[in-house]
Amino acid sequence: MKVSKKFFNPVACSTKLAAALTQDFSKDNYSVVSPEHTAWFREYQNVNTLKKVEDASQESELHNAALASFVARNSDLRSVNSLFVSNRAGIDDSSITGYILRRARHLVRWVLADITTEEVFDACRHSNGVTRGVSFSDTSLNRKSLLPWTVTARASPVIQSYFEYDPSYAKACFEFQASYGPFRPELTTIVDGSRATTVPKRWDQRRMICIEPTGNMYIQQGLMQVMYKRLKSHGLDVRTLPDKHRWLAFWSSVSGSDATVDLSNASDSVAYELVRYLFSPKWFAWLDVARCSTMEVLGESIDVASFATMGNATTFPVETLVFWAISVSVVEFTTLRQRYYGTKPWKIVSLLTHPSSREAVSVFGDDIILPRSAVPNLFFVLGQLGFTINTGKSFYNPGLSFRESCGGDFYHGRAVRPFFIKGPTTTSKIGFEAWFYIVANSLLKTYSSYVGGVGYFYESKAFELLFSWLLKVTPLVKVVPSAFPEDSGLRGPEGLRLAKCYARGRISQVRYTEQGWIDFKYLKFRYKNRTPMFEAIAYALWQKSDARGDYIDSHWTDFLPDERSSDSEFPFRKKKVNT
Numbered sequence: 001m002k003v004s005k006k007f008f009n010p011v012a013c014s015t016k017l018a019a020a021l022t023q024d025f026s027k028d029n030y031s032v033v034s035p036e037h038t039a040w041f042r043e044y045q046n047v048n049t050l051k052k053v054e055d056a057s058q059e060s061e062l063h064n065a066a067l068a069s070f071v072a073r074n075s076d077l078r079s080v081n082s083l084f085v086s087n088r089a090g091i092d093d094s095s096i097t098g099y100i101l102r103r104a105r106h107l108v109r110w111v112l113a114d115i116t117t118e119e120v121f122d123a124c125r126h127s128n129g130v131t132r133g134v135s136f137s138d139t140s141l142n143r144k145s146l147l148p149w150t151v152t153a154r155a156s157p158v159i160q161s162y163f164e165y166d167p168s169y170a171k172a173c174f175e176f177q178a179s180y181g182p183f184r185p186e187l188t189t190i191v192d193g194s195r196a197t198t199v200p201k202r203w204d205q206r207r208m209i210c211i212e213p214t215g216n217m218y219i220q221q222g223l224m225q226v227m228y229k230r231l232k233s234h235g236l237d238v239r240t241l242p243d244k245h246r247w248l249a250f251w252s253s254v255s256g257s258d259a260t261v262d263l264s265n266a267s268d269s270v271a272y273e274l275v276r277y278l279f280s281p282k283w284f285a286w287l288d289v290a291r292c293s294t295m296e297v298l299g300e301s302i303d304v305a306s307f308a309t310m311g312n313a314t315t316f317p318v319e320t321l322v323f324w325a326i327s328v329s330v331v332e333f334t335t336l337r338q339r340y341y342g343t344k345p346w347k348i349v350s351l352l353t354h355p356s357s358r359e360a361v362s363v364f365g366d367d368i369i370l371p372r373s374a375v376p377n378l379f380f381v382l383g384q385l386g387f388t389i390n391t392g393k394s395f396y397n398p399g400l401s402f403r404e405s406c407g408g409d410f411y412h413g414r415a416v417r418p419f420f421i422k423g424p425t426t427t428s429k430i431g432f433e434a435w436f437y438i439v440a441n442s443l444l445k446t447y448s449s450y451v452g453g454v455g456y457f458y459e460s461k462a463f464e465l466l467f468s469w470l471l472k473v474t475p476l477v478k479v480v481p482s483a484f485p486e487d488s489g490l491r492g493p494e495g496l497r498l499a500k501c502y503a504r505g506r507i508s509q510v511r512y513t514e515q516g517w518i519d520f521k522y523l524k525f526r527y528k529n530r531t532p533m534f535e536a537i538a539y540a541l542w543q544k545s546d547a548r549g550d551y552i553d554s555h556w557t558d559f560l561p562d563e564r565s566s567d568s569e570f571p572f573r574k575k576k577v578n579t
Contacts, residue, residue, distance in 0.1 A: 010423025013469075014053040017421055017439075020461040022046055040402070041416045044409070048418040054200045066198045066206040067298050070268060070309070077271050077305035080386040084273035096377065097384045100333055101277065104325035108278045111234050111321060115226060115283055121165050122544070124222035127313060131214040132191055144214060145169075145537050147177045148186040151215025154289050156188050159215040163187060168543055172536035179534070188215055192301060193294035194311065208268065210295055210311035219290040220313035227317035234358075236324060238317075241364040246408030248362060248369050253403040253410035259372045259396030260405045263323075264388040266366035268309040270319055271386055275307040278322060287314055316365055324363035327370050330381060332357040334374040367405050372396050419446040429473040434487040434523055436470045437478075441486045444494050458501055467502035476508040480522045488522040 025042050054062075126144040130136050133150040134143055151159050163170035170187075194210035201207040212220065228238055252258040263269070276284050291308050294301050308315045335357065362369045370378065375396045379389055395403050401412045409417040419442060424435040443462065470477065477499045478489035489508075490499050499507045508521040 011053060011055050014050055014421045014423040016465060017462060018049040020465045021049060023461045037411060037414055040411050044416055045418040049421055051202050052420045052422050053203045055203065062206040063198045066208045067196055070208045071297055071302065073265060073269060074302065074305045077269065077386050080271040081273040081305055084277050097381050100326060100329040100381050103329035103332065105278045107325040107328055108321055109280045112230050112280065112283050115286060119226055120222040120286065121162055123225035124162065124218050127217050127221055130211055131217050132195060132211055133214055141537060142176065142534050145173050145176055146180060147173050148189045149215040150191045150213040151188045152193060152213060152292055153190050155216050155219060156190060158219055158289060159188055166544065169540040172540040175536045176534045193292035196295055196297040208309065210309045212292060212311055216290055216292060217313060223286055223290060224313040224317055231317060231321065236320065242406040244362060245364055245367060245369060245406040249403040249405040249408045250410045250413060253401050254413040256398045256401060257371065258369050259375050260394065260403045261368040262390040262393035263366040264390040266319055266387060267315050268306045269387050270307045270322055272305060272307050274385060275318060278325065290314065320363055320365055323366060323368055324361060326381060327361045327363060327368055327378060328358050330378045331360050331370055331374045334377050364406055369405060372398065415449050419443060433470065433474050436466055437489055437523065438486045440466060440498065441491050441495065463498065463502055471506060476506050477503040478508045478521050478523055480520065484522060488524065
């Protein structure tokens with residue numbers, strides 16, 4: 001049966017589904033939670049149901065609005081940079097902000113310690129995304145390795161040194177280029193900087209990100225890996241922090257002891273001079289040479305006042321470390337002020353931070369969790385540094401037992417995460433079927449949280465609507481084991497019960513073969529076949545693995561910061577090696 005494009009309109013489908021969900025959750029007799037929890041969940045769900053549905057007709061308008069907003073923030077950050085350039089006027093050490101920044105600088109440098117060229121070069125790698133010169137149609141390692149690489153003038157000498165450091169990969173890149181087309185001896189192509197674009201964030205807003213040059217991104221990936229390693233050694237493992245934050249949000253919704261703080265546009269609001277002040281000269285020189293100082297926005301090239309934006313691989317670890325160091329310093333300052341009331345803390349303590357202050361803070365990007373008593377001082381300091389508090393996603397009121405962090409929403413210790421509808425983005429039948437399975441599997445979790453079980457879906461308007469759509473595009477509803485991907489079919493026993501209730505017998509059968517195997521159908525997309533990795537490139541990257549061993553820093557070219565260089569000059573000088 002042919003389905004019209006109108007049927008697949010994301011906004012229309014999402015709006016109908018949202019109305020059905022509102023009708024389902026308005027029934028009191030099915031909720032097993034308290035009336036207070038029920039009322040909170042309903043209001044929270046109704047407000048956020050369509051939050052992530054983007055109207056394609058408004059894409060151009062939202063795109064321009066996001067870029068214009070970035071230009072305005074970039075202009076405002078210049079005043080923050082001027083505070084540090086003019087001897088930190090207004091935030092000297094005798095002020096609250098100056099005292100906290102001094103302690104934060106000590107923490108940042110303590111966490112990062114030293115950095116060597118070998119450590120960065122060993123960690124350098126290509127990203128999976130788009131870069132300048134590499135389009136979305138092919139972001140494979142083959143394409144990323146094709147010479148010449150786009151790179152800024154300041155980062156070009158680093159790429160040149162990298163190929164001297166890793167001659168096997170350089171040789172593989174030249175061999176691949178020779179097999180790809182006419183041979184070109186250039187390693188790099190100089191570009192001015194990054195290019196701004198936007199990606200969907202919510203129905204009324206898009207997020208600005210930058211597309212970095214290939215060579216700059218290669219260095220940034222190495223710096224990112226080294227920073228993650230340092231952060232992990234101090235309890236900030238980015239792989240486990242989201243789970244930790246969800247647990248802390250759950251506990252704080254019961255105890256009310258901690259606050260969950262979120263910032264607006266934090267990624268591109270970290271001032272350039274703030275990073276220069278907090279980081280050691282050697283670390284800052286590495287980060288600075290990998291960043292793009294200019295960006296193409298709305299057809300014009302502007303100087304970037306922030307350290308970086310989303311799209312730069314070092315943005316996330318840098319903002320995590322900056323906000324963590326500032327938050328720990330604020331907690332220490334608040335504790336000392338309470339203990340020595342009437343005495344200025346900076347006159348009685350050293351820069352050493354008590355372990356209890358570090359343990360009381362957890363930061364993942366711009367998601368901050370810290371004791372409620374430190375919130376006023378944190379807001380004051382962040383405001384002076386040009387950051388904006390996201391009041392809609394920051395919760396610290398002791399009378400409000402709700403906390404949210406890293407995708408975990410809790411009210412009085414109960415999960416109240418709303419279901420966010422994301423409309424189908426394809427007109428193909430297989431695409432709509434995959435969308436249905438993702439929505440249905442996610443909705444089962446939401447219903448289970450709301451009613452404490454799965455019995456409620458037997459009288460669900462939302463599932464009735466979804467199945468009425470699905471049965472128009474597929475003859476049989478697929479049921480798969482719980483371990484299968486969300487888009488492969490209805491998962492587990494709950495999914496089977498759901499299909500038996502609404503599929504009207506049109507369920508793909510599960511049968512046992514003569515050999516004792518279980519045979520069932522599942523949905524699987526056939527993605528575009530990628531060209532196999534060029535053999536020489538694959539071997540060179542294998543050689544670059546951890547099995548390759550450690551290297552002595554003095555055997556290779558090292559880069560040391562030269563603070564006498566102007567901003568327009570390459571801020572490195574080569575160290576002479578004694579042989």
